[in-house]
Amino acid sequence: MEADHDAIPPNLAAIDASAWRELETAAASPQSGFRFLNLCSVDSEARPQARMVVLRRADGPSRVLEFHTDSRSPKWLELSANPNVTILGFSTQTRLQFRLQGMVELHAAGSDLANAAWDRLSTWTRTTYTGGPPGDECASDVIDEAVLPKPADQAEGKPHFGLLIFRARTLDWFELRRQGNRRALLTYDETGALAACRWVNP
Structure with a gap:
């Protein structure tokens, strides 16, 4: 069933509102099932790439x-070339899966915006942006747990900090149940308003 604004x-x-409440809660709660997406x-080369990221705000x-x-x-390079992404999350607590698509x-x-986000980071989180580029080879002593890491200057990380703001255009909502799994597709317009929704087969 397609639905318009009216x-x-x-x-x-209600499902739409509840899903976004879950995400807003996850951004503030490390214990939430949707904290890591x-x-x-x-x-x-048109190969799909996936990685876990921390939800910072919703x-x-x-x-x-x-x-x-x-x-x-x-x-960062991939998203610069193609900003179309999918965000996928599953919460074992609620048995809900959210698959969001957008840019x-x-x-x-x-x-x-990046400066404001940086200012909200803890000192420890800022230091994670120091060191070499992600994916580059590193010396074995860097990962030796017996070797104490050198103190990092958090200011060194700021030039490498990037902020990603994702705007959802669709939400594929799925509820895993003992009997009768449920799935719905929700579509949003450019303002973020719920423009269409329908139940679909799980």
Whole structure:
């Protein structure tokens, strides 16, 4: 059943609102099942790439999710070339799967939004952006647990910090149940409003 703005089925509207509440809660709660999400992009050879990312912020009304990354990473280059992504998450607590599709905006170090996000980071998190580029080979002593790491200057990481702002256009909602799994497809317009929704076979 397709629905327009004036005729969204109440049960699907409630599912939509609940899903985004889950995401907003996950952004503030490390214990949430949706705190870590899978960000899927496509590389320059059209091969799918997936990696876990930490959900830093979620805003239901605007359908926005926020993530942080190292701007020297392969995914930054992939997203620069093709900003179409899928975000996938599953919570064992609620037995819900969210698969969101949309586009990501990249905000590099020095931009107002990246600077504001950097200022909110803890000192420890800032130090994770120091060191060599992600994916580069590193010396064995770097991963030797018996060797104490050298203190990192958090300021060294700021030029490598990148902010990713994802705007969802669809949400594929799936509930795993003992009997009668449920699945719904929700579509959002450019303003983030729920534009269409329908039940589909799981």
